[in-house]
Amino acid sequence: MARLGVDIGGTFTDVVLECGADRTSAKVLTTHGAPEDAIVEGMSRVCQAAGVAPDQIAQIIHGTTLATNALIERRGAKTALITTRGFRDVIEMRTESRFEQYDLNLVLPDPLLPRNRRHVVAERIDARGEVLVPLDRAEVEALVDDLAAAGYESVAVGLLHAYANDAHERLIAKVLAERMPGAMVSLSSQVSPQMREYERFNTTIANAYIKPLMASYLGRLKDRLATEGAACPVYLMHSGGGIMALEAAAEFPVRLVESGPAGGAIFAADLAARHGLDKVLSFDMGGTTAKICLIRAQTPKTARVFEVARSYRFKKGSGMPISIPVIDMVEIGAGGGSLARVDAMNQIRVGPESAGSEPGPACYGRGGDKPAVTDADLVLGKLDPEDFAGGSIPLYPDKARTALGTAIGEILEMDPQEAAFGLAEVVDETMANAARVHAVENGEDLGDYTMIAFGGAAPLHAARLCEKLGLDRCLVPRGAGVGSAIGFLRAPFSFEATRSVFTAMDAFDPAAVRSLFAEMEQEATGFVRACDAEAEVTAEHRLYMRYAGQGWEIPIDLTPAQAAAPEAGQILALFEAEYEKLFGRTVAGLRAEITVWSVKAATRQARPAPVERVADGPEPAASGTRDLFDPARGAVLSAAVLRRTGLAPGSTLAGPALITEQETTVVVPASRRARALGDGTIEVVAQGNAS
Structure with a gap:
């Protein structure tokens, strides 16, 4: 079955065609005015090279930066917010934290919607979901008529505590459907049913803001591909590391914000499984940004909140918080196209x-x-x-x-x-420092980690990063230059449902928990079945817990047996063990609480076959030499140049060397040596170290 993976980046659009064991790839410059043009050009190239007609493609898996760019560049639809009276300015007040405490001239980023596009209704639901102030339908109708007259294309509805009771949001949605049938609607109780109104409101507004744009683009893309002969199902990679149907992506486009980087993390996790690696630092460097992700036990670390459009040198807290399931990674503005300058301090x-x-x-x-x-x-x-x-x-x-x-x-x-x-x-030290900070924030020591490098620019910089981070080993897989697009083809169909139901452990109700899990599992499984009605679907259950009075939570994973028969004592023990692992000790005398519940449904993936070890072979003959500046030596050295396709499994060579391929080049400095593994992966290790 022929499958096509497409990743639109800020500089390049990567296209990968897989047909059985054969894989063909191409890099095309991204056409920002009409992104589908680059996709069609790339599809034409790989189909011609592979001898496959577009009508033979059975699936297209797509990831895009279009949603992210629309948020960064403020190119979304004319959007209104309807919220609870008294909470109109939540998205402008933010959390009132200073992300750069010593900057006396700190300027907070502007909210996505100005104040005159934020509207209120008189209603109130408390944190337990009980109605304190009923919603007056007549007031909603009058407001909706005003919004219709103002020509709004999209409406975000975010009411206080709607995650606990969505009745008022559903009433507003009903009135909008009746009186503004042409407008697109996003409800916070559907987009991000979680506590913390700033993050929830902001996520819902972001979804509404890009919804018309993404719906238009996805519709154009499907039609254009069909015109070119590829009238097959089109699926989208979402930020949580899975695949969702095009219709679901059009309804919840905010889940696509980190789709490209998520594909890269899945690609690295798949390679880690093939090589039996439990501690991996994924390094993805493309044309616009570099992404770093920690992968433990062949599973990328995930989070519930991340930021886009950071306005202050990529400082945490200076961006737009998006509260959705996402693969946790640090993103740095350091790609092949990143521009350099000299500042006032020289x-x-x-x-x-x-x-x-x-x-x-x-x-x-x-x-x-x-x-x-x-x-x-x-x-x-x-x-x-x-x-x-x-x-x-x-x-x-x-x-x-x-x-x-x-x-x-x-x-x-x-x-x-x-x-x-x-x-x-400067670029390499910036990325190395970001990796150090990310590891410390997650309680990890990078000393025994293996780096997996991919993306068009990563193999050029990976060995130098290893030198700076003290890593002995780096793997550069086949197809590294188009790694994210390959990752799309390795990802399962999946969807994660979340709920904010505050539960103190001393009031834990097993029957209520089983009912909540069943409801969430049904929702998540429904999205997966829309993509593949026949596949076997598994469910992963997770809780987010804290001690009373704390401001944030840590994730606690449950086994299927623990989710089917939840016990307060067992869950508390899991929480304390994880808390002690992260912070060194538990806090005696404080009550534990559950704030968010999560169920992720996914199609079962076959475990990748392990890569067989091959014996060392002779050093391959170089096709030539090239002058290469080695930063560790501070000198220009003569480096052997070899084609990657000419390396047989087991081939070993000492640096300095350059291993070239169509989409990238693997730089092997004088401090390293390279070896071709059984699956074509290039292993770059410190001189004198065994693999």
């Missing part, structure tokens, strides 16, 4: 601004005149100007040197190579 700064695909880095020769990471990589010898992206995109070293010299060299009195070295070191 320090080199890189990102978060990116050259993207239009015009792209200076070396693309498409009009860009500012130096990007790709320009530095080219000048340092990591890239072949005549074989970039399989030769489809010529690079111009002279333009890269000119941009580096103008923006950095002339200011800091450096030649272009020194400027490129400084730029690359």
Whole structure:
């Protein structure tokens, strides 16, 4: 069965066609005005190369940055918010925390909707779901008539404590359907039925804001693909690491915000399972951003809240909180297209601004005149100007040197190579520091982790990151340059249902818990069955718990047996064990509480076959040499150049070396050696270490 994976990034659109054991891939510059154009071009390329007609494709799995970009660039629909009287300004007041406490001129990001687009109704439901102030239908009708007259395209409804009782939100939705039938509606009780009104309201508004745009795009995409002959089902990768139906994606587009990076994490987890790795640092570096994710026991770490559109150098707290199930990762504005500059302190700064695909880095020769990471990589010898992206995109070293010299060299009195070295070191140290902080925040020591590097730019920088982080081993899988798109083809159909039902452990009711789990499992399974009615579906149960008085919760996973027969004592023991693991001790005398319940339904995936170990082979013959700047040595070295396709399993070579392929290049510095494993993965380890 032929399947197509498509990942739209800020710079490149990656397309992967799998037909049995055969895989064909292509990288195409993203067409921001009409993203479907790049998809069609990429599909045409891989189908032609594989000898497969578009009408032979049985499934298309798609991930996109369109939703994220619309939020960042504020390009959504004309949207209104209907909320409880007295809570109109929740999204502007935020949490009242200072994400940069020493900045006296701190400016908080503007809310997604200005105050004149936020409207209120008189109603009130308490935290137990009991009605304190009934909702007057006549008041709702009058408000909806005003919204219709104002020409709103989309309406977000977020009422206080609607997660506990959604009756008032459903009444407003009914009136909207009757009096504004053309408007799209998003209810907080459906989009994010969780406590904490700021995050819930913001998530619902974000969903409403991008809903018309995404519905239009997904409709156009399906029609365009059908016109090209691929009239097969189209599925979307969601932020939680699974696949959902196109119709569900159009209804809840906010779940697509981190779809591309989620595919990369699934790709890394699949490789970890094949190689029997329990501790993995996933490193995904593309054209616009770099993403780092911790993977334990072949499962990416997940979270309930993440931020998009951070406005203050990617500082936590400076962005827009989105409260949905998501793979937990740290994202840095450091991709191949990230632009460099010299700040007022004469320090080199890189990102978060990116050259993207239009015009792209200076070396693309498409009009860009500012130096990007790709320009530095080219000048340092990591890239072949005549074989970039399989030769489809010529690079111009002279333009890269000119941009580096103008923006950095002339200011800091450096030649272009020194400027490129400084730029690359800033980028690598930024990513290494982000990995350190992410590990510390999760109570992990990276010393015994293995890095898995993928994305077009990651294999160029992975070995240097390993040097900085003290990691001995890095794996660069086959298809690393299009890893996220391959990850889409490895992901299960899945959906996660959540509920906020506050439960103190001294008032734990097993019967009520079983009923709640059954209701959530039915909801989650329904979304999965809409994608595949015949597949075996499994359910994972999770609780979020804290001590009374604490402001945040930790996740507690239950086995199927524990979820089927929940016991307060057993759950409390699980919580205390996990709490002690994270914080070193429990807190005696404090009551434990459950705030959020979660059930994730997913199709059962076959466990990947383990990779067989192969004996070391002879060092392969190089096709040539190239000057490569080694930052650890601070010198230019002569590096052997080899094609990845020419490496037989077991082939071993010492650095410095460059292993080239169509979508990327694996840089092996002098401190490392490389070895081809049985599945074609390149293992890069410290010299003298056994794999």
